Amino acid sequence: xRLVAMDLDGTLLRSDKSISDAxxxxxxxxxxxxxxxxxxxxxxxxxxxxxxxxxLDELPxxxxxxxxxxxxxxxxxxxxxxxxxxxxxxxxRFMWExxxxxxxxxxxxxxVARVAPETVAYSKKYGAPINVMEDIEEFxxxxxxxxxxxxxxxRIADVRKAIDGVLDPGLRTMLSSPGxxxxxxxxxxxxxxxxxxxxxxxxxxxxxxxxxxSENDIDMLRAAGIGVAMGxxxxxxxxxxxxxxxxxxxxxxxxxxxxxxxx
Numbered sequence: 711x712r713l714v715a716m717d718l719d720g721t722l723l724r725s726d727k728s729i730s731d732a733x734x735x736x737x738x739x740x741x742x743x744x745x746x747x748x749x750x751x752x753x754x755x756x757x758x759x760x761x762x763x764x765x766l767d768e769l770p771x772x773x774x775x776x777x778x779x780x781x782x783x784x785x786x787x788x789x790x791x792x793x794x795x796x797x798x799x800x801x802x803r804f805m806w807e808x809x810x811x812x813x814x815x816x817x818x819x820x821x822v823a824r825v826a827p828e829t830v831a832y833s834k835k836y837g838a839p840i841n842v843m844e845d846i847e848e849f850x851x852x853x854x855x856x857x858x859x860x861x862x863x864x865r866i867a868d869v870r871k872a873i874d875g876v877l878d879p880g881l882r883t884m885l886s887s888p889g890x891x892x893x894x895x896x897x898x899x900x901x902x903x904x905x906x907x908x909x910x911x912x913x914x915x916x917x918x919x920x921x922x923x924s925e926n927d928i929d930m931l932r933a934a935g936i937g938v939a940m941g942x943x944x945x946x947x948x949x950x951x952x953x954x955x956x957x958x959x960x961x962x963x964x965x966x967x968x969x970x971x972x973x
Contacts, residue, residue, distance in 0.1 A: 776903030
């Protein structure tokens with residue numbers, strides 16, 4: 711393997727949001743042998759960069775499920791694919807009118823039209839400051855990397871079905887974790903972003919390993935030469951993987967690296 715892409719939450723990060731010492735050691739050892747690394751996450755760049763700061767000298771971050779590729783330290787932007795201004799107007803107005811809790815990510819900042827308890831909990835969990843833009847007209851006139859819907863796990867499937875019914879052309883939904891619906895451009899995915907990154911490095915996708923645990927990781931697992939699902943992944947993710955490792959709390963990433971990158 712010449713390039714390894716890892717999801718963050720539920721994959722590289724343990725349940726307490728830390729990276730184990732064993733994972734840090736394995737990543738640095740593989741990197742010293744010439745293996746390149748990247749993280750691929752639904753998170754914003756702003757909340758991803760501190761998590762991996764110091765892991766390696768430089769690390770490409772595929773953020774917003776592939777809508778942005780930006781290097782962790784030098785700040786070089788390799789890819790930028792936001793939803794255009796008014797590109798999500800129909801679905802935004804629908805969510806606003808029906809009281810669905812949603813967030814927009816504008817200029818790598820978290821914005822809401824109104825603050826809800828779910829947003830406050832998200833902000834505390836991921837360390838993203840909340841910005842409020844109460845004028846819905848201005849809200850729909852701003853380009854955004856993605857919209858994120860927060861709802862109860864028990865009814866998230868019904869909420870997604872309703873949103874899919876009013877999606878603007880060129881947009882799609884995906885689940886990044888229980889209770890979270892991501893709305894991005896149809897041409898945005900971790901798999902496509904990873905292919906773009908590998909191409910920029912002169913690396914064939916046959917020599918890429920992707921590791922993930924959620925629905926938004928599936929296309930990345932399919933695109934890579936080796937797709938690895940975490941032990942805590944859902945059955946739909948495991949069904950698409952070439953290999954299944956231990957859970958995020960049991961150093962599944964280390965297992966994958968030892969098997970395919972530290973031979």
